[in-house]
Amino acid sequence: MAIFRTPKPILRDAHDKGSMAEDPVEGMQEPEYVRQKMVVPSFAYLKQALTVADEGLVLEIVMMAGCGLRNGEAQAVNINNLVADDVYRVHEQIHSNPAGRQT
Template identity: 70%
Template structure:
């Protein structure tokens, strides 16, 4: 919330008096966010913060008119995510190059989303044919043994 206020709201609206914020000003604010390339999800979060501030001010009588009346809120619609079955991922790993294999294994769904998998990657002096390294440290039952990190490797 603080970053929404400090990074987006104050730079664009901070010079205005609260009672000068109208629905048109809010619409222009949203247009500026869009024009500046702020992602739709962030726009929604920034608008929620601004909305809470303006609703509070309006509710306390600081503003004569509702500054959000008729303002169309930004909308974020998540895209459908398809999680491939383990058999598909295993097949993809057989044809993928070393770098793509690393990406596939890191994102395979075991919860390892950072460089932890890189630590188990074979070094330059090791044959890369053993990639991915099997492990027993995965917490996800369907992916156990495919993250390339974790406890003892098999």
């Protein structure tokens, strides 16, 4: 994880230059990131999801499946980023929304 890679060389350098008596990173194990398996939904699943979703979620699903947007980019879709009848520029994304989707 990046959070451990940034301070580790700084602390090791401080130890090597004599600023610290003991090596603060000796024996430290970085956490191992295990990527979860990605699942691409089938066309039948997408069709079923589109029939039960509200209009906001339908827009997100269509932008993700049809245009290749990631979920944060699809959630940030708005009329201001349309630059032509058939061109949409991705300038924004929503990073998280722990309180739930807002409509």
